[in-house]
Amino acid sequence: MKIKPLGDRVVLKKVEAEEKTASGIILTGAAKEVPQFAEVVAVGSGIVDGKEVQMELSVGDKVIYNKYAGTEVKLDNEEFIVLKQEDVVGVIC
Amino acid sequence: MKIKPLGDRVVLKKVEAEEKTASGIILTGAAKEVPQFAEVVAVGSGIVDGKEVQMELSVGDKVIYNKYAGTEVKLDNEEFIVLKQEDVVGVIC
Amino acid sequence: MKIKPLGDRVVLKKVEAEEKTASGIILTGAAKEVPQFAEVVAVGSGIVDGKEVQMELSVGDKVIYNKYAGTEVKLDNEEFIVLKQEDVVGVIC
Amino acid sequence: MKIKPLGDRVVLKKVEAEEKTASGIILTGAAKEVPQFAEVVAVGSGIVDGKEVQMELSVGDKVIYNKYAGTEVKLDNEEFIVLKQEDVVGVIC
Amino acid sequence: MKIKPLGDRVVLKKVEAEEKTASGIILTGAAKEVPQFAEVVAVGSGIVDGKEVQMELSVGDKVIYNKYAGTEVKLDNEEFIVLKQEDVVGVIC
Amino acid sequence: MKIKPLGDRVVLKKVEAEEKTASGIILTGAAKEVPQFAEVVAVGSGIVDGKEVQMELSVGDKVIYNKYAGTEVKLDNEEFIVLKQEDVVGVIC
Amino acid sequence: MKIKPLGDRVVLKKVEAEEKTASGIILTGAAKEVPQFAEVVAVGSGIVDGKEVQMELSVGDKVIYNKYAGTEVKLDNEEFIVLKQEDVVGVIC
Numbered sequence: 001m002k003i004k005p006l007g008d009r010v011v012l013k014k015v016e017a018e019e020k021t022a023s024g025i026i027l028t029g030a031a032k033e034v035p036q037f038a039e040v041v042a043v044g045s046g047i048v049d050g051k052e053v054q055m056e057l058s059v060g061d062k063v064i065y066n067k068y069a070g071t072e073v074k075l076d077n078e079e080f081i082v083l084k085q086e087d088v089v090g091v092i093c
Numbered sequence: 094m095k096i097k098p099l100g101d102r103v104v105l106k107k108v109e110a111e112e113k114t115a116s117g118i119i120l121t122g123a124a125k126e127v128p129q130f131a132e133v134v135a136v137g138s139g140i141v142d143g144k145e146v147q148m149e150l151s152v153g154d155k156v157i158y159n160k161y162a163g164t165e166v167k168l169d170n171e172e173f174i175v176l177k178q179e180d181v182v183g184v185i186c
Numbered sequence: 187m188k189i190k191p192l193g194d195r196v197v198l199k200k201v202e203a204e205e206k207t208a209s210g211i212i213l214t215g216a217a218k219e220v221p222q223f224a225e226v227v228a229v230g231s232g233i234v235d236g237k238e239v240q241m242e243l244s245v246g247d248k249v250i251y252n253k254y255a256g257t258e259v260k261l262d263n264e265e266f267i268v269l270k271q272e273d274v275v276g277v278i279c
Numbered sequence: 280m281k282i283k284p285l286g287d288r289v290v291l292k293k294v295e296a297e298e299k300t301a302s303g304i305i306l307t308g309a310a311k312e313v314p315q316f317a318e319v320v321a322v323g324s325g326i327v328d329g330k331e332v333q334m335e336l337s338v339g340d341k342v343i344y345n346k347y348a349g350t351e352v353k354l355d356n357e358e359f360i361v362l363k364q365e366d367v368v369g370v371i372c
Numbered sequence: 373m374k375i376k377p378l379g380d381r382v383v384l385k386k387v388e389a390e391e392k393t394a395s396g397i398i399l400t401g402a403a404k405e406v407p408q409f410a411e412v413v414a415v416g417s418g419i420v421d422g423k424e425v426q427m428e429l430s431v432g433d434k435v436i437y438n439k440y441a442g443t444e445v446k447l448d449n450e451e452f453i454v455l456k457q458e459d460v461v462g463v464i465c
Numbered sequence: 466m467k468i469k470p471l472g473d474r475v476v477l478k479k480v481e482a483e484e485k486t487a488s489g490i491i492l493t494g495a496a497k498e499v500p501q502f503a504e505v506v507a508v509g510s511g512i513v514d515g516k517e518v519q520m521e522l523s524v525g526d527k528v529i530y531n532k533y534a535g536t537e538v539k540l541d542n543e544e545f546i547v548l549k550q551e552d553v554v555g556v557i558c
Numbered sequence: 559m560k561i562k563p564l565g566d567r568v569v570l571k572k573v574e575a576e577e578k579t580a581s582g583i584i585l586t587g588a589a590k591e592v593p594q595f596a597e598v599v600a601v602g603s604g605i606v607d608g609k610e611v612q613m614e615l616s617v618g619d620k621v622i623y624n625k626y627a628g629t630e631v632k633l634d635n636e637e638f639i640v641l642k643q644e645d646v647v648g649v650i651c
Binding site: 280281282283284285286288290326328329349350352354361 | 425426428436438457458460461462463464465
């Protein structure tokens with residue numbers, strides 16, 4: 001059971017602060033007012049009203065996003081955020 | 094007696110949290126601030142001011158939507174939400 | 187004495203909740219926060235600044251509308267709502 | 280001494296609620312939150328930044344307008360409203 | 373010492389309520405919530421980002437303006453308002 | 466050490482109220498709610514997203530600006546305002 | 559571990575007030591309500607929906623930015639701001 005994001009949206013899975021990512025990177029901080037780290041788990045088609053928005057993100061990307069954007073959803077006891085690509089501000093690399 | 098949505102709108106029927114869907118999937122959670130799950134029961138023509146918006150949703154789709162969008166309506170003791178397709182953020186599949 | 191709506195507006199006459207419509211349909215509910223049901227009594231030309239907006243509504247249509255939109259007006263002891271077609275979200279059929 | 284409205288504006292003169300209009304029509308109601316009735320007393324050129332907005336209103340038209348729009352002005356002890364044509368929602372006929 | 377307004381702005385000099393204008397007209401009223409009367413004392417070039425906005429106002433025009441618009445400025449003990457032409461709603465003639 | 470404004474911005478240096486300008490002009494007033502007087506000390510390239518905005522202001526111009534616009538910055542104990550040209554409403558000449 | 563900004567964004571690293579910059583310049587002030595000084599540490603591709611925004615900033619630039627814009631992020635105990643180039647108002651040179 002998965003979420004297929006519509007249009008230029010992506011689905012993110014939250015990465016807990018201080019958590020070790022798959023590649024062994026330790027993400028520190030994430031204090032109260034700072035944005036969350038997350039991992040891209042699904043990418044929309046990019047088609048918005050017949051026009052194509054170039055999707056720059058790929059599944060597996062670790063990203064920083066605007067925490068006031070998007071829609072939170074809980075599925076099978078996991079928390080996801082569905083938001084437009086433009087609300088992702090950067091990729092951690 | 095049905096609601097025919099105008100333009101690029103769809104009509105959703107709420108799926109109760111923890112409810113089993115037709116396909117046997119159990120939708121968990123849906124806490125206070127999270128969006129609701131719903132099922133598409135009608136899809137508009139997509140024509141908005143003479144231009145055609147591509148309707149990506151179909152009747153029967155289980156969707157996640159922005160709960161602050163749309164217009165709630167009660168008809169024959171059932172509750173529906175009429176909202177623009179752009180306020181549906183993803184499809185559960 | 188009638189109201190001729192300007193541009194892409196329509197004039198609606200409220201249908202009381204629980205009221206029987208002409209076709210014998212009983213409209214239930216319409217609780218405090220839900221939208222009202224109404225009947226279209228006049229349709230504008232659809233001309234807005236020289237461009238034509240396609241009017242999809244016809245006199246007699248039973249509709250659901252966004253109750254926070256439009257302008258209420260009382261004429262000859264009857265209450266009407268004048269609002270843009272885009273604020274009508276669906277037709278009951 | 281008159282007000283010549285600029286651009287796509289019209290000047291309205293308020294018609295008191297319950298007042299008899301020139302044609303003998305009695306306008307009822309106009310409760311606290313409802314819009315006011317008014318009579319068009321001047322119509323602008325319709326020229327806005329070199330482009331022409333079609334002025335559909337004529338001097339003498341009885342109209343319903345959005346009471347939260349426009350600018351009120353008192354001249355020679357009479358009260359007028361200067362507002363854009365788009366804030367006039369309908370004509371009484 | 374003068375103010376040269378930029379772009380599609382004009383400079384207005386307030387006309388006191390009840391004041392007699394040059395042409396002998398008495399402007400009455402101007403109660404608390406109503407707009408002020410003013411006289412045009414300078415007109416901008418109308419050039420905004422390389423495009424020309426047609427300036428319909430001339431020095432000496434008595435105008436009614438939206439009192440919530442524009443920037444007030446005191447120069448040599450006189451009060452002026454600098455505002456865009458679109459915030460002038462009408463000319464008194 | 467200087468501030469080079471980006472795009473269609475200018476850098477202003479505040480002129481104290483009642484201050485004598487270089488040309489011997491006394492600027493009066495500037496009460497609490499009125500805009501400030503300032504002198505242009507730097508002008509941006511006018512290039513915004515590849516398009517060129519015509520910069521009408523020159524270094525040395527005495528200007529009136531919208532005090533709620535722009536970004537204040539203190540550098541070497543002097544106070545500057547960096548704001549877009551469109552927030553300068555007029556030039557004193 | 560770095561942040562790659564998306565689109566027309568840049569990543570800034572805060573420069574403490576009163577701090578000496580690499581070139582020996584002392585940045586004073588930065589009181590409570592004034593903007594912060596920062597150094598550009600990464601520049602996005604400038605590609606936004608297939609169109610290219612010209613990136614005028616380079617890594618190493620000392621800049622003044624609108625402190626209410628952008629997204630703060632803490633990574634490896636350092637604080638960064640990710641914001642659109644248009645929210646950088648000037649370069650210190």
